Amino acid sequence: MLSAILVMAAIGLVLGGILGWASVSYRVEEDPLVEKIDAVLPQTQCGQCGYPGCKPYAEAIAKGEAEINKCPPGGLEGIKRMAELLGVEPPAAEGMEPKPKSIAVIDENTCIGCTLCIQSCPVDAIIGAAKQMHTIIADQCTGCELCLPPCPVDCIAMVVVKEDVTTWKWRYPVHMMKRAA
Amino acid sequence: MGDRLHTFNGGIHPEGHKAESSATPIRDMALLPRYVVPLRQHIGTPARPLVQAGDKVLRGQPIGAAEGYVSTAVHAPTSGTVIAVEPRAVPHPSGLFDLAVAIESDGEDRAVDFTPLDWRNLDPSALRNRIRDLGLAGLGGAVFPSYIKLNPGAQSIHTLIVNGAECEPWITCDDRLMRERAAETLQGVAIMAHALGVKTVLVGIEDNKPEALAAMAAAAPAGVEVVAVPTRYPGGGGKQLTYTLTGVETPTGGRSTDVGIQVFNVGTAYSLYRAAMLGEPLLSRVVTVTGHVARPGNFETRIGTPLADLLTAAGGANPGAVGEIIGGPMMGFDLMDLAAPVTKAVNCLIVKDPVHFPPRPAPLPCIRCGACARSCPADLQPFEMYWFSRAKDFGKAQSYNLFDCIECGCCAYVCPSHIPLVDFFRFAKSEIWEREQEKRASDQARQRHEFKEFRLEREKQEKAEKFAKAAEKQKEAAAAGPAAAPADPEAEKKKAILQAALERAAKAKEGVTPKNTDHLPPRVEREIAEIDARREQVVGKEGGEG
Amino acid sequence: MNGSPYALLAKNSVSSVMLKVMAALIPGIIAHAWFFGPGIWVSLFLCTGFAVALEGLILLMRNVPVKPFLSDGSVLVTAWLLALSLPTLAPWWLYAVGVVLAVLVAKHFYGGLGQNPFNPAMVGYAALIVSFPVYMTQWPAPLGLADHSLTLLDAFDLVFAGQGSISPDAYTSATVLDTWKTQARLGLPAEDIRAMAMFGWAGARGQEFVAAAFAFGGLLMLAHRLITWHIPVAFLVGLALTAGLLHLLDPGRHADPLFHLLSGGAMLGAFFIATDPVTASSTPLGKLIYAGLAGFLTALIRAFGGYPDGVAFAVLIANICVPFIDAYTQPRVFGHDKAGK
Structure with missing residues (x-):
């Protein structure tokens, strides 16, 4: 009886020692959570989540103040990846119909050069100066739509980005494994 | 090198079907009333259009200029009028349209003056620029701009491999080219060897082309070795041919130039001959038309020839045809639209018949039999890659070296379950590329956003500082008042120096401070320049009106 | 939008692979029938029948196309390997249970063809030998050792009606591996064991x-x-x-x-x-x-x-x-x- 107890205690000590050693010597330095969450967010900086930009939203998620389903540009895919990252069940997504990727385009004949859109653009994707026509750099536009409301002459429109031969993707091959219903 | 051949793993022996199209000489095509020349015919940035609707062009006149580094020019195939610069059908697996120049020929086929290049004495960089402006790109299928490949750069190239293997079934355009124009092709090879400064030149030809081998060997000058390589698909793949001839493996993710070897297709060598000796841009190429057609064969086809017209030249499709393939049957793709033109990349048009190209049977589950792995020339485990690609677990697919796959199609060919493996790999690759693209875009957006915040903050601070300084100065001025006596000249001098230094610092700061238009790719910079130009126009117009 | 349109010309398929495997089994089956009597035909027949019927039923229930999957032949190979592993002349239900374990449990519970981590026939065999050791260790005696030489009809009779008319000792024995193990443990010298008739x-x-x-x-x-x-x-x-x-x-x-x-x-x-x-x-x-x-x-x-x-x-x-x-x-x-x- 005594020997059994001693053996068990010894085993416990040895295993505990190994665990303790492993937890110290194999510790993984992790990115701060906020950075990781921010990396999953699409960086449109659109503020549709109710926070001024992606980083503040990421901070709110990290603190547990915000739900993870408040990012329409990220879409369902984004929610899924966020849920995976945080190890939670993906919450229901409301009003998240997948929107085709769009960018803003300024009608150069209507623009009066008021610079209001330039100030509203979170990624400095609009160039121009006061009293001069403004233009959006298509490559930099994230499609956040933040420039739409400030424009006094409604000269900015969202244009869906069309697929061309460079952005075209090979589709998922159709598998005919299932019997037609 | 080249004394002993090396054998790559895997590979298959599909039926060749070369005889159908290789028996007859290369035929010329009659001048067509209309040509469509896409501006994106090469890997890299599409050419920038130089013409607009209504312009008159001559044969060989540039209609698109190289744009950026990885790009090359395109030229008018005949003389006539540009009727449109707009998206048109192109030979692409998607069937999507792409920007092209449509030209109506005037029937005169007048050419611009071609000046031969003095390639022996021309400065290497100038020679390469001329080759870029003559629109040369690899005609083996990858259409990489040739002028880049002719730049030995920092790596020293010791071996030039000329690829005449033509391992894909049905295709015979390189075979006929080598049989009929061996001397010219080898002159092109000599120019390549000169530009690269190589000592060893190996021409690899599969041994199912004895006539081409004989013709090339007979025409080969000293120092050029024509080597018969065993016929085994994909023996003409760049990496496979390099290994067969030299035993050197192209490192993963790299190019053969990393190991001092450059590979060119024989068709590219021939076009280089025409470019250098005649000063002629890449205006036409040899294209095989074969399969279920009345008179299969090879055609000297102008770039921009609609494929429907090419098919007509071969006598048209026989009754019962079930579609067309662009390229070879192993790596090609189903053509969506016969209105699409021949581009620099199109080497073959196969008309399908139901006997040789039956509909794909429904795939069964993978039984891990490993036939794909045994046939893989890249020594991959395709069934593992398939498993994860199908499950959209792209990280795992990549960990099985998905990107070492050359999409040769051997695995799909041997699969007893008839799984379209290559389709899965292409799907997975394009998904991964898109994700990387998105990641880059979002990283850039984050940076730009952070910088904007930083800029706003800085501006606020600067404003506050300026304000504070102004207030201080005022106070100072008030305190000093008129009573301020002229300070001693020593102090005055010191102050002046200080002031100058401050100004210099401010100026320097202005110089390095990035504005929101800094660090943009050249394409965007050009866009901005264009916008500026437009703005000037608009402003000018408004000024005129007002 | 298919890549590699030529892929269809290779003339191999899952069913041709499976058929070739079955063809390669035939010499062994004939030898087995020659030396151990016609019982093997009965067990092959039973396992094949049970397996095909069960596979068809499962495919129907799983709502996948029955014809391509049934004709892939994989279930036939499983059935034959199981039949060749089990003793012949065992009661019919032993084969039925074996087939259920192999086809339903080991194969389709894991998702069917290509998804099973364990060899289905071996799962069937292992589960049977654990569950029914008595039946699983009685093998027909080899040619010349059985007192009673069985006809195919006798074999059917034995499998379905049980061991009524003929005494089991007359046609079965333990396997040599079994005998070696028991005898060697009992201390019988190796030469004596090797001298036994079996x-x-x-x-x-x-x-x-x-x-x-x-x-x-x-x-x-x-x-x-x-x-x-x-x-x-x-x-x-x-x-x-x-x-x-x-x-x-x-x-x-x-x-x-x-x-x-x-x-x-x-x-x-x-x-x-x-x-x-x-x-x-x-x-x-x-x-x-x-x-x-x-x-x-x-x-x-x-x-x-x-x-x-x-x-x-x-x-x-x-x-x-x-x-x-x-x-x-x-x-x-x-x-x-x-x-x-």
């Missing part, structure tokens, strides 16, 4: 030839590139080496390696069971490790285990290790250095 010149009487016939079928498969050499060679070498070592250590207790190679399910296992691609390792080095392990375990189980033959358990244990083995034996990819970079 032993032949190297292995079990008759079984030597059956094993040779299976090996011949296996060589046919090798010639037709249905399998590679790795698995059979590694299995047989693993078995022979381990058995040989034990024999050297204690010749009185452990039989020689040739005996092990030619008795029980060694040849069937090496060429037909361990080579099942779905459950075997798939890299060249992995195949050697996997099959070597299976051969090694077969010898160990035969020598020290409680069951007469070890092939089934050895293969199943090796199956468990396959994902691990595969993960660490990935071949070097073209253009990568030895470190895989």
Whole structure:
């Protein structure tokens, strides 16, 4: 009886020692959570989540103040990846119909050069100066739509980005494994 | 090198079907009333259009200029009028349209003056620029701009491999080219060897082309070795041919130039001959038309020839045809639209018949039999890659070296379950590329956003500082008042120096401070320049009106 | 939008692979029928019938197309391997239970063709031998040893009506592996055991030839590139080496390696069971490790285990290790250095 107890205690000590050693010597330095969450967010900086930009939203998620389903540009895919990252069940997504990727385009004949859109653009994707026509750099536009409301002459429109031969993707091959219903 | 051949793993022996199209000489095509020349015919940035609707062009006149580094020019195939610069059908697996120049020929086929290049004495960089402006790109299928490949750069190239293997079934355009124009092709090879400064030149030809081998060997000058390589698909793949001839493996993710070897297709060598000796841009190429057609064969086809017209030249499709393939049957793709033109990349048009190209049977589950792995020339485990690609677990697919796959199609060919493996790999690759693209875009957006915040903050601070300084100065001025006596000249001098230094610092700061238009790719910079130009126009117009 | 449109011309398919495997089994089956009587035809017939009916039913219930999956032939191979592993002349329900375990539990519970981690036939065999050891250890006596020579009709009668008219002792016996194990444990000298009538010149009487016939079928498969050499060679070498070592250590207790190679399910296992691609390792080095392990375990189980033959358990244990083995034996990819970079 005594020997059994001693053996068990010894085993416990040895295993505990190994665990303790492993937890110290194999510790993984992790990115701060906020950075990781921010990396999953699409960086449109659109503020549709109710926070001024992606980083503040990421901070709110990290603190547990915000739900993870408040990012329409990220879409369902984004929610899924966020849920995976945080190890939670993906919450229901409301009003998240997948929107085709769009960018803003300024009608150069209507623009009066008021610079209001330039100030509203979170990624400095609009160039121009006061009293001069403004233009959006298509490559930099994230499609956040933040420039739409400030424009006094409604000269900015969202244009869906069309697929061309460079952005075209090979589709998922159709598998005919299932019997037609 | 080249004394002993090396054998790559895997590979298959599909039926060749070369005889159908290789028996007859290369035929010329009659001048067509209309040509469509896409501006994106090469890997890299599409050419920038130089013409607009209504312009008159001559044969060989540039209609698109190289744009950026990885790009090359395109030229008018005949003389006539540009009727449109707009998206048109192109030979692409998607069937999507792409920007092209449509030209109506005037029937005169007048050419611009071609000046031969003095390639022996021309400065290497100038020679390469001329080759870029003559629109040369690899005609083996990858259409990489040739002028880049002719730049030995920092790596020293010791071996030039000329690829005449033509391992894909049905295709015979390189075979006929080598049989009929061996001397010219080898002159092109000599120019390549000169530009690269190589000592060893190996021409690899599969041994199912004895006539081409004989013709090339007979025409080969000293120092050029024509080597018969065993016929085994994909023996003409760049990496496979390099290994067969030299035993050197192209490192993963790299190019053969990393190991001092450059590979060119024989068709590219021939076009280089025409470019250098005649000063002629890449205006036409040899294209095989074969399969279920009345008179299969090879055609000297102008770039921009609609494929429907090419098919007509071969006598048209026989009754019962079930579609067309662009390229070879192993790596090609189903053509969506016969209105699409021949581009620099199109080497073959196969008309399908139901006997040789039956509909794909429904795939069964993978039984891990490993036939794909045994046939893989890249020594991959395709069934593992398939498993994860199908499950959209792209990280795992990549960990099985998905990107070492050359999409040769051997695995799909041997699969007893008839799984379209290559389709899965292409799907997975394009998904991964898109994700990387998105990641880059979002990283850039984050940076730009952070910088904007930083800029706003800085501006606020600067404003506050300026304000504070102004207030201080005022106070100072008030305190000093008129009573301020002229300070001693020593102090005055010191102050002046200080002031100058401050100004210099401010100026320097202005110089390095990035504005929101800094660090943009050249394409965007050009866009901005264009916008500026437009703005000037608009402003000018408004000024005129007002 | 298909890549590689030519892919359809290779003339192989899952069903042709499976049919060739079945053809390669035929020499062994004929030898078996010759030496051990017509019972094998009954068990093959029963297993095939049960398996095809069950597979069809499951495919219907799983709502997948029945025809391409039933005609892929994989269930036939499973049924035949099971029939060849089970003793002949056992009650009919034994085969039925075996088929249910193999086809339903081991194959379709895991998702059907290509998804099962364990060899279905071996799952069926192992579950039966654990559950019904009495039936599973009575094998028909070889040619010339049975008091009563059975006709095909007798065999059917025995399987369905039970052992009424003919005494079981008249036509069955334990296997040699079983006998060796019991007798050697009892202390009988090896020579005396070998002198028993059921032993032949190297292995079990008759079984030597059956094993040779299976090996011949296996060589046919090798010639037709249905399998590679790795698995059979590694299995047989693993078995022979381990058995040989034990024999050297204690010749009185452990039989020689040739005996092990030619008795029980060694040849069937090496060429037909361990080579099942779905459950075997798939890299060249992995195949050697996997099959070597299976051969090694077969010898160990035969020598020290409680069951007469070890092939089934050895293969199943090796199956468990396959994902691990595969993960660490990935071949070097073209253009990568030895470190895989």
